Amino acid sequence: MxxxxxxxxxxxxxxxxxxxxxxxxxxxxxxxxxxxxxxxxxxxxxxxxxxxxxxxxxxxxxxxxxxxxxxxxxxxxxxxxxxxxxxxxxxxxxMAEAAMLTACMLAQRFSIVTFSPTLTAWYEDAVALSGLQGRCAGIRVPDVPFASINDVQSELESQLVELCLRSIETDKADAVILAGAPLTGFAAKVAARVPVPLIDPLDxxxxxxxxxxxxxxxxxxxxxxxxxxxxxxxxxxxxxxxxxxxxxx
Amino acid sequence: MxxxxxxxxxxxxxxxxxxxxxxxxxxxxxxxxxxxxxxxxxxxxxxxxxxxxxxxxxxxxxxxxxxxxxxxxxxxxxxxxxxxxxxxxxxxxxMAEAAMLTACMLAQRFSIVTFSPTLTAWYEDAVALSGLQGRCAGIRVPDVPFASINDVQSELESQLVELCLRSIETDKADAVILAGAPLTGFAAKVAARVPVPLIDPLDxxxxxxxxxxxxxxxxxxxxxxxxxxxxxxxxxxxxxxxxxxxxxx
Amino acid sequence: MxxxxxxxxxxxxxxxxxxxxxxxxxxxxxxxxxxxxxxxxxxxxxxxxxxxxxxxxxxxxxxxxxxxxxxxxxxxxxxxxxxxxxxxxxxxxxMAEAAMLTACMLAQRFSIVTFSPTLTAWYEDAVALSGLQGRCAGIRVPDVPFASINDVQSELESQLVELCLRSIETDKADAVILAGAPLTGFAAKVAARVPVPLIDPLDxxxxxxxxxxxxxxxxxxxxxxxxxxxxxxxxxxxxxxxxxxxxxx
Amino acid sequence: MxxxxxxxxxxxxxxxxxxxxxxxxxxxxxxxxxxxxxxxxxxxxxxxxxxxxxxxxxxxxxxxxxxxxxxxxxxxxxxxxxxxxxxxxxxxxxMAEAAMLTACMLAQRFSIVTFSPTLTAWYEDAVALSGLQGRCAGIRVPDVPFASINDVQSELESQLVELCLRSIETDKADAVILAGAPLTGFAAKVAARVPVPLIDPLDxxxxxxxxxxxxxxxxxxxxxxxxxxxxxxxxxxxxxxxxxxxxxx
Amino acid sequence: MxxxxxxxxxxxxxxxxxxxxxxxxxxxxxxxxxxxxxxxxxxxxxxxxxxxxxxxxxxxxxxxxxxxxxxxxxxxxxxxxxxxxxxxxxxxxxMAEAAMLTACMLAQRFSIVTFSPTLTAWYEDAVALSGLQGRCAGIRVPDVPFASINDVQSELESQLVELCLRSIETDKADAVILAGAPLTGFAAKVAARVPVPLIDPLDxxxxxxxxxxxxxxxxxxxxxxxxxxxxxxxxxxxxxxxxxxxxxx
Amino acid sequence: MxxxxxxxxxxxxxxxxxxxxxxxxxxxxxxxxxxxxxxxxxxxxxxxxxxxxxxxxxxxxxxxxxxxxxxxxxxxxxxxxxxxxxxxxxxxxxMAEAAMLTACMLAQRFSIVTFSPTLTAWYEDAVALSGLQGRCAGIRVPDVPFASINDVQSELESQLVELCLRSIETDKADAVILAGAPLTGFAAKVAARVPVPLIDPLDxxxxxxxxxxxxxxxxxxxxxxxxxxxxxxxxxxxxxxxxxxxxxx
The missing domain is CATH 3.40.50.12500 (Rossmann fold)
Structure with a gap:
């Protein structure tokens, strides 16, 4: 195939x-x-x-x-x-649609964690297009900038893990989507540090x-x-x- | 201005x-x-x-x-x-957003009448983007084709008026939006034949x-x-x- | 006219x-x-x-x-x-309906800022009547009382501007409606201090x-x-x- | 009491x-x-x-x-x-709110049957106010006028029963509210002719x-x-x- | 009866x-x-x-x-x-359905206060089943554990009252449901300390x-x-x- | 695996x-x-x-x-x-959840076709649980009974295909789920006779x-x-x- x-x-x-x-x-x-x-x-x-x-x-x-x-x-x-x-x-x-539909089988409410506030509006539109607003616990972004989009995973690692934890505790998410092509592969890296399923949108x-x-x-x-x-x-x-x-x- | x-x-x-x-x-x-x-x-x-x-x-x-x-x-x-x-x-x-928001001041529920079934999905997306699905009574299109997009107003005049009437009686619309740039000006022409406000999206x-x-x-x-x-x-x-x-x- | x-x-x-x-x-x-x-x-x-x-x-x-x-x-x-x-x-x-519909062309989500908590329930009903709940980021009111309704704009000026800023940062509003007839004209006065469009409901x-x-x-x-x-x-x-x-x- | x-x-x-x-x-x-x-x-x-x-x-x-x-x-x-x-x-x-909330314990979706089309918009507003739109299967009214509001129960009896049946078969209602003060007492009269619970709003x-x-x-x-x-x-x-x-x- | x-x-x-x-x-x-x-x-x-x-x-x-x-x-x-x-x-x-429907006649938005975080997901499902999500201001639970389910009312009394107050001030609830069979009777005990109606689900x-x-x-x-x-x-x-x-x- | x-x-x-x-x-x-x-x-x-x-x-x-x-x-x-x-x-x-989530990648609105009216309420609950009501065009069932649940595919074949076609034309579905374990395998059999994707829930x-x-x-x-x-x-x-x-x- x-x-x-x-x-x-x-x-x-x-x-x-x-x-x-x-x-x-x-x-x-x-x-x-x-x-x-x-x-x-x-x-x-x-x-x-x-x-x-x-x-x-x-x-x-x-x-x-x-x-x-x-x-x-x-x-x-x-x-x-x-x-x-x-x-x-x-x-x-x-990536957005597939990640959200997949999350719906691992969670009743998923959150989306990404690396830049600029992305929020675009991702909100993707949630709305899917009709899954009722299952989205929110979108969280770091409040610190990054230097290089190629290194965003390592630059923001601790902030992103922290956002995953806050989306669980505060937003009541049951799974977290790590969103944006530059975060591809990040879910697997940090899965052991977050107590709910992490979704890699490309996977x-x-x-x-x-x-x-x-x-x-x-x-x-x-x-x-x-x-x-x-x-x-x-x-x-x-x-x-x-x-x-x-x-x- | x-x-x-x-x-x-x-x-x-x-x-x-x-x-x-x-x-x-x-x-x-x-x-x-x-x-x-x-x-x-x-x-x-x-x-x-x-x-x-x-x-x-x-x-x-x-x-x-x-x-x-x-x-x-x-x-x-x-x-x-x-x-x-x-x-x-x-x-x-x-045109779509402005027509719908304007209709909300003349109607509790508006319908959209247009000239081709091909347009329906696109217009539905415009309704969803506006967040006004709860105020949209539906979209109606003729079941007959037209020969020329330039003459669609005259070719389909009676069918379009009939769809306006059905959207009022069946779909319970209180105003009708005549949608699609080729219908610009049509609302004014047929206003006397439809018992609710007709909205011209370009106006x-x-x-x-x-x-x-x-x-x-x-x-x-x-x-x-x-x-x-x-x-x-x-x-x-x-x-x-x-x-x-x-x-x- | x-x-x-x-x-x-x-x-x-x-x-x-x-x-x-x-x-x-x-x-x-x-x-x-x-x-x-x-x-x-x-x-x-x-x-x-x-x-x-x-x-x-x-x-x-x-x-x-x-x-x-x-x-x-x-x-x-x-x-x-x-x-x-x-x-x-x-x-x-x-005023409420017109302000909200107008805001929908300047914002995806608007907030409402007003001068007294007593008004909140009434304004919430107006939002619900419009069917625009999905586009309303919330209603914010000062937690300090005012002495005279005629001077409410000057008495509460800094608090109201602060609420506008919080509705943008916390509630994620893209435009702010300054609500209540006693705030008529206030939007123009403080527009330079708030980084999104301010809507004057009477206008x-x-x-x-x-x-x-x-x-x-x-x-x-x-x-x-x-x-x-x-x-x-x-x-x-x-x-x-x-x-x-x-x-x- | x-x-x-x-x-x-x-x-x-x-x-x-x-x-x-x-x-x-x-x-x-x-x-x-x-x-x-x-x-x-x-x-x-x-x-x-x-x-x-x-x-x-x-x-x-x-x-x-x-x-x-x-x-x-x-x-x-x-x-x-x-x-x-x-x-x-x-x-x-x-009457409207109480009938709808009561119906929610006898039905997953209720319909409203009343005696005049003039009432529809008003009753729709009552449904919306309750937040129960998702449980309302629709409002049905006769297409024949009545002579006297005092005799509307006897004048329209067969039409109203027929509307109850259509709201069950077509609108998929599980209970029917017989709405409008002039229909008070009608539910008990015709209960044997309708196969779902009938709600009397005054009761x-x-x-x-x-x-x-x-x-x-x-x-x-x-x-x-x-x-x-x-x-x-x-x-x-x-x-x-x-x-x-x-x-x- | x-x-x-x-x-x-x-x-x-x-x-x-x-x-x-x-x-x-x-x-x-x-x-x-x-x-x-x-x-x-x-x-x-x-x-x-x-x-x-x-x-x-x-x-x-x-x-x-x-x-x-x-x-x-x-x-x-x-x-x-x-x-x-x-x-x-x-x-x-x-108990859940009856409490929520009853609350709808005393409040525009009700909250649910209960005694253990384990219960939250189950109660959320009950809210969703009722179709009353739009009228639920949220579910609040203590962040301290209890020793015995039989004594949970006395063990957690002050925490539960505090949660009622927070659901009013923060979540904007107009009535509070005290949920879970072990809280039966608790509403009457603390009614004087909470400024909105308290609902006892069993009643x-x-x-x-x-x-x-x-x-x-x-x-x-x-x-x-x-x-x-x-x-x-x-x-x-x-x-x-x-x-x-x-x-x- | x-x-x-x-x-x-x-x-x-x-x-x-x-x-x-x-x-x-x-x-x-x-x-x-x-x-x-x-x-x-x-x-x-x-x-x-x-x-x-x-x-x-x-x-x-x-x-x-x-x-x-x-x-x-x-x-x-x-x-x-x-x-x-x-x-x-x-x-x-x-089967229900997976079929609906899968359908969301092939259709904006899916319908569900099954073999007995008894099933409708149960399947409606499954749609509601998924939060995908906005993407469900409806559930259709035959109005004729079947003799044996083991032969329901052959007994009702023409009726089920007809319901698929009606769900497309009347309900505006873009894909059809053939629901109920006894219909397993039926989608593949009749795919050539229905002009939109058919979903087999077990697959x-x-x-x-x-x-x-x-x-x-x-x-x-x-x-x-x-x-x-x-x-x-x-x-x-x-x-x-x-x-x-x-x-x-």
């Missing part, structure tokens, strides 16, 4: 770190193919940047969907997720994409994810323009 | 029709400046197309924001609305933008619409890239 | 202050006509008092509706708002009434705001009794 | 019918004292009329509260209920008032039902004005 | 305390018949234990339902409540059972509480097995 | 059918171990029966948890699910259990799924009694 992991950020280093971390919980028959965004921002962290990255995500899937069994959008905030489900025939998962997203591929359900031909009618566009990338204008119905 | 009307579709004819219709309910001191999207689709009608148009909307505002008092996004579905509020210092309104969006500009509130420097930190991007249009990288804080 | 501003309190001084403040953001073609309640309480501040003031509001509109384009109920808590929409043919707005209510009047929608003849059947009453004021018994259908 | 039954309508015949019907399920130690509104409308049937009747209800309780253990507001729609709880020290119940409201009186809880001195500060009023009835200005704290 | 009080715990001492406390607010014509669970745990305090006790509750009702007018399940958390309503023809109430549950019995509604023969089809079972107690297999329809 | 599949019904034939069907989408490294309930009902179909089966489920897990990586409760309605998560250290999934539950086991999260030692304190019980099965009284903390 081939799963396409889309990194909607332009940082190749982050893509490599995600692939390394993901190998830990892959099913034995899964092969991961990873892509880095060719344009955009090195790390998207707002709704505005997510709109721009969402368009890039659609372009990347349009270009690389051949021979793939499922797609994972590798950013918490899920840029382009709904649009991708509408446009393509493959199962598509993303969850790849696991759920694997599950969906195994179910072999048909693509929607009706409802909210039926494809919109074909139409011509101007100024789109070649593969995306062609798929929108000529895709098989 | 200058209000910038962004048409995120590439159809100049639609822009012209919107400007003509809007003049009917402008305040005496308002000047409307209209723009048509330089690339994208002639008529966006899905979440996938809205993601692409949202990115284009941000580019258009970045380029043309000088000397403007408020911005109106001229598509029901509100592509790029939240992103634009986050990124720019101007008040920004859009509402321009009226609300005018109101926001008059209030002269400051741009947010905290909260969900505080600007994200500046950062470099690759592959963005010149004005948007410059604004994201160098905008004043 | 003539807009009737109803002060449901018996304080003429407050009416005068509201008129003076409102002139700042009126559209150039709007004339404001203000009325003070002939009986009731000098300042209504509870649900019980609001029921009594609601009946007085209906009497005032019945008497003075001639030649008017829209009505504004000049109390946060909106006494008689739904009843007035049901009974009369004019657009009617009120919002008059602005929204102006907008509704411009839209020229028809009065409801069906749905929740269709007029109830005419019937005789005993013990009502002359104009209200006549309107209820003989109003044109 | 003395329970004061307030009929906020001016119809003495209706008061008498309510007293007669209520005697069926009174506890052995309860004495019912009934009052008819001295001014207002013969039968209130809208939110506007309910505002007027709410003020009258407060006047009636202020005048007659001496020696009473609990108060029942005898109209479905509950005019003045929240205001009365705020203002007086006695337990107060009302429920008197039963709940009895229960509250037995519990002997103290009046609130904090929270949403703490009494607002005393203040002078103009144009109020003598007893209500005195209570608002001089009531013991 | 005979009311069957089921104690789903195996502690006879607790049953006796409940009977003694309940006599305080019984209607004059009510006789209480109390039963203690023959197997299970001395005090159930979790969802797992509640599932086990729920099955025991059904067995006890099946065995002792003859000659009874209504049933009260004497544990806050309401083990087996929905199942009992589905299976038997008698009105059934339980509420017996009062509501009395009220339901007086209403003499028919058992459901349709809807969610219609009896499931008869079927054979293996390994059930004799009375329950016989009722499930042979009960009259 | 070993996954324990609990059939809480007493029908061995159903267990065998579930195991056969599940083998279709198992990951290559998963071994399924299946158990049939030793007492209870041949097919549980109500909340009352689910309470009884929930207690039996706990007994079965207590006895057979050794050497197991995750548990699947093989009944839609999820008897004992929350209790099992509270009591045991293994990941536990169940979803086993897939999610597999995913949870791969994540290797720690058992909760805090929050809603922390184990309740050990205590003695009377009348429990040996393994369950021992686990409740002596389990390691």
């Amino acid at each position: 081939r799963i396409l992991l889309i990194n909607p950020n332009t940082s190749v280093a982050m893509t490599e770190r995600m692939v390394a971390s993901a190998s830990r919980s892959l099913a034995p028959d899964v092969e991961l193919v990873a892509l880095t965004a060719p344009h955009g921002m090195p790390y998207i962290a707002s709704r505005a940047e997510s709109v721009i990255a969402g368009a890039a995500t659609l372009e990347m899937i349009a270009t690389h969907q051949g021979g793939v069994d499922a797609v994972v959008i590798g950013a918490f905030g899920d840029p382009g997720l709904i649009a991708a489900r509408e446009l393509f025939d493959l199962p598509v998962t993303a 969850a997203a790849i696991g759920q994409a694997t599950l969906l591929a195994r179910l072999q359900t048909i693509p929607a031909r009706a409802g909210r994810f039926a494809r919109p009618p074909a139409k011509p566009g101007t100024g789109l990338t070649r593969a995306l323009g062609a798929w929108i204008e000529h895709r098989p119905m | 200058r209000i910038l009307l962004i048409n995120p579709n590439t159809s100049v004819a639609m822009t012209e029709r919107m400007v003509a219709s809007a003049s009917r309910s402008l305040a005496p001191d308002v000047e409307l400046v209209a723009l048509t999207a330089p690339h994208g689709m002639p008529y966006i009608a899905s979440r996938a197309e809205s993601v692409i148009a949202g990115a284009a909307t941000l580019e258009m505002i970045a380029t043309h924001q000088g000397g403007v008092d408020a911005v109106v996004i001229g598509a029901f579905g509100d592509p790029g609305l939240i992103a634009a509020r986050e990124l720019f210092d101007l008040p920004v309104t859009a 509402a969006a321009i009226g609300q933008a005018t109101l926001l500009a008059r209030l002269q509130t400051i741009p947010a420097r905290a909260g969900r619409f505080a600007r994200p930190p500046a950062k470099p991007g690759t592959g963005l249009t010149r004005a948007l890239g410059a604004w994201i990288e160098h905008r004043p804080m | 003539r807009i009737l501003l109803i002060n449901p309190n018996t304080s003429v001084a407050m009416t005068e202050r509201m008129v003076a403040s409102a002139s700042r953001s009126l559209a150039p073609d709007v004339e404001l006509v203000a009325l003070t309640a002939p009986h009731g309480m000098p300042y209504i501040a509870s649900r019980a008092e609001s029921v009594i003031a609601g009946a007085a509001t209906l009497e005032m509109i019945a008497t003075h509706q001639g030649g008017v384009d829209a009505v504004v109920i000049g109390a946060f808590g909106d006494p008689g708002l739904i009843a007035a929409r049901e009974l009369f043919d004019l657009p009617v707005t009120a 919002a209510a008059i602005g929204q009434a102006t907008l509704l009047a411009r839209l020229q929608t028809i009065p409801a003849r069906a749905g929740r705001f269709a007029r109830p059947p005419a019937k005789p009453g005993t013990g009502l004021t002359r104009a209200l009794g006549a309107w209820i018994e003989h109003r044109p259908m | 003395r329970i004061l039954l307030i009929n906020p309508n001016t119809s003495v015949a209706m008061t008498e019918r309510m007293v007669a019907s209520a005697s069926r399920s009174l506890a052995p130690d309860v004495e019912l004292v009934a009052l008819t509104a001295p001014h207002g409308m013969p039968y209130i049937a809208s939110r506007a009329e309910s505002v007027i009747a709410g003020a009258a209800t407060l006047e009636m309780i202020a005048t007659h509260q001496g020696g009473v253990d609990a108060v029942v507001i005898g109209a479905f729609g509950d005019p003045g209920l929240i205001a009365a709880r705020e203002l007086f020290d006695l337990p107060v119940t009302a 429920a409201a008197i039963g709940q008032a009895t229960l509250l009186a037995r519990l002997q809880t103290i009046p609130a001195r904090a929270g949403r039902f703490a009494r607002p500060p005393a203040k002078p009023g103009t144009g109020l009835t003598r007893a209500l004005g005195a209570w608002i200005e001089h009531r013991p704290m | 005979r009311i069957l009080l089921i104690n789903p715990n195996t502690s006879v001492a607790m049953t006796e305390r409940m009977v003694a406390s309940a006599s305080r607010s019984l209607a004059p014509d009510v006789e209480l018949v109390a039963l203690t669970a023959p197997h299970g745990m001395p005090y159930i305090a979790s969802r797992a234990e509640s599932v086990i006790a729920g099955a025991a509750t059904l067995e006890m009702i099946a065995t002792h339902q003859g000659g009874v007018d209504a049933v009260v399940i004497g544990a806050f958390g309401d083990p087996g409540l929905i199942a009992a309503r589905e299976l038997f023809d008698l009105p059934v109430t339980a 509420a549950a017996i009062g509501q059972a009395t009220l339901l019995a007086r209403l003499q509604t028919i058992p459901a023969r349709a809807g969610r509480f219609a009896r499931p089809p008869a079927k054979p079972g293996t390994g059930l107690t004799r009375a329950l097995g016989a009722w499930i297999e042979h009960r009259p329809m | 070993r996954i324990l599949l609990i059939n809480p019904n007493t029908s061995v034939a159903m267990t065998e059918r579930m195991v056969a069907s599940a083998s279709r989408s198992l990951a290559p490294d998963v071994e399924l171990v299946a158990l049939t309930a030793p007492h209870g009902m041949p097919y549980i179909a109500s909340r009352a029966e689910s309470v009884i089966a929930g207690a039996a489920t706990l007994e079965m897990i207590a006895t057979h948890q050794g050497g197991v990586d995750a548990v699947v409760i093989g009944a839609f309605g999820d008897p004992g699910l929350i209790a099992a998560r509270e009591l045991f250290d293994l990941p536990v999934t169940a 979803a539950a086993i897939g999610q259990a597999t995913l949870l086991a791969r994540l290797q999260t720690i058992p909760a030692r805090a929050g809603r799924f922390a184990r309740p304190p050990a205590k003695p019980g009377t009348g429990l099965t040996r393994a369950l009694g021992a686990w409740i009284e002596h389990r390691p903390m």
